[in-house]
Amino acid sequence: MTIIEANGISKSFKSGQKIINVLEKVDLSxxxxxxxxxxxxSGSGKSTLLHILGLLNEPDEGNLIFLGKNIDFSNEKMLAKLRNQHIGFVFQFYSLIGELTVEENIALPAMIAGVKPDKEKLEHLMYLVGLSIDKKHRFPSMLSGGELQRVALARALINNPDLVIADEPTANLDKASSIDIVNNMKQINFQTGQTFIIATHSKEVAQRCKRTLYLSGGKLGEET
Ligand SMILES: Nc1ncnc2c1ncn2[C@@H]1O[C@H](COP(=O)(O)OP(=O)(O)OP(=O)(O)O)[C@@H](O)[C@H]1O
Ligand SMILES: [Mg+2]
Structure with a gap:
């Protein structure tokens, strides 16, 4: 089954008087x-592409089919629902809420969907992402970068998304933690069949993925 398909996606930004064509008729399945x-x-458009694939930003041109549905970017309510129920996001700077504990941060997307996750589910997710259970009442300020990103990954998974989009998830981590986290993702991908799209500068991360695509000059190409 095709989870997401992009056809002829273009996106440009104005920079002063100049227009930068970041994505030019990108196709992807x-x-x-x-x-x-x-x-x-850097600047080749990885984040721009992920924001479009994650229904966070509208392309100038082209269409996107997600879970068999043609996406109408003017329907903000539908976009928010699709994002919350079917897509998990992981960002470079974790984007956790400092005033909430680890377990509260992880539960947040479920609370937004109107479901309070049970203890077993939270603990299972913490186990899957390699986070020790005794950290669940800690606040983000009391965690290492690697632990923060594990919390962000667990949060991305709480609503059982079909697709996880990670934008440079290991950019602030050392090599060992980067490999560790991508191995966790790989294990989750293998066990649950959830789809992962990861923008990265790290060879170690890319090597552990099944396929690598390269963005250059607005075009997306397969590994050669
Ligand atoms: N909202 C915006 N407004 C104006 N220009 C933007 C916007 N978002 C991205 N750009 C520009 O589009 C280009 C691509 O940016 P993007 O963030 O997608 O690159 P990237 O491949 O993710 O880079 P990095 O590896 O540094 O994260 C850059 O030139 C950037 O300045
Ligand atoms: Mg980026």
């Missing part, structure tokens, strides 16, 4: 269960 790395130099 991702099957359920894939784990894909997206690489490319």
């Amino acid at each position: 991702i099957k359920q269960g894939e784990m894909i790395a997206i690489m490319g130099v």
Whole structure:
């Protein structure tokens, strides 16, 4: 099954008088269960592409089919629902809420969906992402970068999303923690069949994905 398909996606931004064409008629088809790395130099448009694939930003041109549905980017209510129920996000700077504990941060997307996750579910997720259970009442300020990113990954998974989008999830971590986290993602991908799309500059991360795509000059290409 194809989980997400992009056809002729273009996106440009104005920079002063200049227009930068970041994505130029990008086509992409991702099957359920894939784990894909997206690489490319800084500024090549990886985040721009992930924001479009994650229904966070509208392309100028082209269409997107997610879970068999053609996405109407003007329907904000539908977009929010699809994001909350079907997509998990992991960002470079974790984006956790400082005033909430580990377990409260993880539970947040479920609370937004109107469901209070049970203890077993929270503990199982913490186990899956490699976070020791005794950290669940800690606040983010009392965790290491690697632990913070594990909390963010567990939060991304709480609503059992079909797709996890991670934008440079290991950019602030050392090599050992980066490999550790991508191995956790790989294990989750293998066990649950959830699809992962990971933008990264790290060869170690890309090597552990099943497929690597490169963004360059507004175009997306397969590994050669
Ligand atoms: N909202 C915006 N407004 C104006 N320009 C933008 C916007 N978002 C991105 N850009 C520009 O689009 C280009 C691509 O940016 P993008 O963040 O997608 O690159 P990237 O590949 O993710 O880079 P990095 O590896 O540094 O994260 C850059 O030139 C950037 O300045
Ligand atoms: Mg980026």
